[in-house]
Amino acid sequence: MTTPPLLQVADLSVRYSTDGDDVLALDRVSLSLERGERLAVIGESGSGKSTLTHVLLGILSRNAHVTAARGELDGVDLFGGLTETQWTELRRSRVAYIPQDPNIALNPVLQIGRQLDEALRLSPRKVEKLRRRDEAIALLERVGIADAERVYASYPHQVSGGQRQRVLIAIALVGRPRLIVADEPTSGLDVTVQKTVLDALDELVAETGVSLILVTHDLAVARQRTDRVLVLERGRVVESGATAAVTDDPRHAYTRRLLDAVPSLHEGKLAPTPGLSQVDPGHREGGLVAQGLVKTYVTRDPRRGKILTPAVGGVDLAIEPGTTYGLVGESGSGKSTIARIVAGIDRADEGSVHFRGQDVARARGADLRTLRTRIQYVFQNPYTSLNPRFRIFDVVAEPLRGFKVASGAELDRRVRDALDVVGLEPSIATRTPTELSGGQRQRVAIARSIVLRPELIVLDEPVSALDVSVQAQIMQLLIDLQHEFGAAYLFISHDLAVIRELSDRVGVLRRGELLEEGPVGEVFAQPKHEYTRRLIDSIPQFA
């Protein structure tokens, strides 16, 4: 007789109701999980993957209604009206949770040791008081924290993000759970750290035989580190099966779209869509040259006084006309600061930015205005960069009106052209941004940036707020636009694969310094700097 699966769920539906509006977050989802098995749950935002983790832990909000034909975890009926006390017991012993963002999951005012101690005290293992400290240190060591003693005595802000996530894994292990539910456990971490944390998780599964549900949007991660996969689209399971089989030969169109959309490190710059006509870029000599950029941000805190945050320390870069310069770096590397300086939003403390021989940083009055018509900027967040009260037409028309380059029928024509070029229906012109999706909004933002036909567009992480499938469309759009109009891009991203597909040259930034730069192919094939190599290595790959 075989042992029954650890987890069995059949026909699980979750419905949220707010103010009479019902939203179906999960629609008849079924799954089962063996002991020691690793299951990936894949989906974009709105797919219901977080709801699925919450339902397994019993932490849904109160306006959620759950129905299920069956739901059994290690012999416990999950949806048979467990009381809060029973849930608490279950969470302390059988199912553990690793949350998305380690920075907000730990209590900032308690030492890590005390938080581990609390977990040990609450666990049904009844660890003696005198043994708890040793036990906690052992747990920390087990998840790969080298200086466990120090981490034990530290506050969360004193240890690195990767260590914080390891602490959370250690806390999850306290109750010797049968199932670990990890909700995008690495998406808040930098790539170099991501890999080590996922490795630690893998090791645990191998050693202890615990089962793992890994929620992720990253198909490469799923491919490398799970046995089976469940693809969710808008609350429904569209495909499931062995991970290798699904990723090699996806059956469902949605899975295929997701897979196609994953940027790849190995192919070169994307090709423009065939059949696009090229507008004569005219004679464009001289691109952008930035030299010795230095910027330090000053913030005031009533209690801590003046805080100096060095963002950029002496960066040089040059962008040739009609090409893309990709600037890659982890959070806090200063890449957005450089983007803002180049676009003329912020001023550098030191250094110069010359665009076609003109000094951007020192330009004033009419010169500055002319420069601004030539350099445009696209924000990372399409939700905050468009005035929610404007019609789309007025959003796109704003640069034309602001710089007084067109009016009347000419303005009308150019706005409609711009919308058409970015692939939006003309009817969208009368809508407001609140009625659009994120991808549509970013298209509008791009339309606004090209309506003046600028020579350089600064793109600050323009696709990182978007889902993978939308991301791919926007990237293709950027390639096509460059092909058609010959504008140069300064493309900022934390994602090496995205940079690879869009850029001609790449610069690697760390803590405000440019570690290395060169043609994309060379840098990726033969990284000179150790850090670049680590960045490239730590990216999850399709084998």
Add this chain to the structure above:
Amino acid sequence: MRYVIRRVLYAVFVVWAAYTITWLLLFYLPGNSASMIISGAGADVDQTLLASLEARYGLDRPAYEQYFGLLWQTVTGDLGTSITLGVPVAVVVGGALPHTLALGGLALAFSVVLGLGIALLANTARATWLRNILFSLPSVFLSFPVFLTGLILIQVFAFNLHLLPAVGNDGFRALILPALTSGIPASAAIAQVTAKSLYEYTHGPQATFLTARGVGRGRIVYAHGLRNAVIPAATIIGMSVGGILAGAVITETVFSRQGLGRVLQAGVVSQDVPVVQGVVIISALLFALANLAVDLFYPRIDPRIRLGIA
């Protein structure tokens, strides 16, 4: 250590700032009316006193000389002489100070207990209607004029229930109602901030995570939420000292008590500029000391302050 020095310097700055405001408002703006009061005060004032006042304030000298001259005298502890009473302001203020300190101290204690109590109950009460009432209680408290609160308390506890004396200075029992009167608005501010941060904490991602790892709701509120909520609460407690001191003007009038507030009120009535200035400076000094105490206590409740200076 750098933190301590900076906070002490900041307290000194606050007192200096308060001094500068009193000078600006009383001596410099508008149309130098205070100097008119001093130099041309009523006929029943002693002429030699007037002469000494004029000498002290140096009304014929340029503004900056007046300012720095007075600043130096104030730093050395000389607050001037009262116009109406003819005695040093330091004596007048010194005599009233203990009464106000007792009142303010008890009021502060009341406000902290009441404020934290309301905040905790609002977040833990089981009945929804009770939670709603407790959440809106602070804004109702803040809508009551201090004098009305005092009168209602007198009416209920002194006249109806005969539990406590209505007015006067004698003993601890006479202190309770005034302290409650001053403490209620201060407690409202404390309750508002604490209840809000507790609410946000218990409905935030950290609480979700704590629930998910099997920590019960009681522990989430008391062991985790409260530790985080006292951080903003401490700031508000420090700030509320200013409100309590200012409110003493009204509380002491309502309860016919002696103290700084009454001295100030009498000073305003008789346009006794040195007395008004003296009381305001002393109040600012107390306010700065209270906030300094909070600042020095702060690193104990928020470890990020102690070690997090970039």
Add this chain to the structure above:
Amino acid sequence: MTLQFEDRAVAEHDEHAETALAEVPGGIAVVGTTPARARPRRSARVVQLTQPSFILSALLVVAVVTAAFLPTLFTSLDPYATDLANKLAAPTWQHPLGTDNLGRDQYARVVYGTGNTLIASLLAVVLGLSVSAVLGILAGYLGGWVDEVVGRFVDIFLAVPGLLVSLMIVTTLGYGTINIAIAVGIGSVAAFTRILRAEVLRVRESDFVTAARLSGLRWWSILPRHVFPHSIGPLIALLALQFGEALLAISALSFLGFGVQPPEPEWGLLVSEGRTYLSSAWWLAILPGIVIVLVVLAANRVSKFIEKVT
């Protein structure tokens, strides 16, 4: 970190609603269709409009403003007509709030006192707002040394509680409705400026304002097109809230006797006069005080309404 947007509208409408709706579709995943975002907004507005507490508050505010200008609409009695035979009478149908120590109808005195109280409060708010609007907007929008100077100025003023600043101004200016209005207005400038500066900074640093700057718009076109439409709602809400606070401060100063002088009626003054008879005729002091509370509560409620619908 960037996609928490769609839920914000929901969360804003009801603080106490459950906020863990992170997965609600209708955001990013919906392409080409119109998510039902505009509709809940409008219906939420209707929900807000029809709440009884808001309707009552709005009615009270309208009634009070009318009474300030047309007191004869609310009472036919003369607030100055004495009737010594009928002094200190308890509330009856004829005298809903009783009569005072000279037999004057207290209700008529409250109605006729509305003008003094309300005009002083409005004047204080307008004065405080206009000074701090200039300071706050300049500091927030221009930044740099202007911001530095204004920031220091505000720091200095915040070191002294508003009521003490007001009392100092009364000392130099003397008594009267206008004078206490100026005193309260100036007393509120520091706190007000700080709020406005933060608000302007928030909008100024927002992406779409930066985008407008990059689109070649000058500040004089950015302000009316992008900044004001987003700031006007919060500003009006702040105004209503500030009106409640000014009302409390004005009535406190009147209570202390620094506002209009008897026999003219004013709310704070009525409480102060009635205080003498608290033990025998409590309604004389308490009921006008309750009127103040109700109006302040109504102003706060209206402020909250404006905040929610804009």
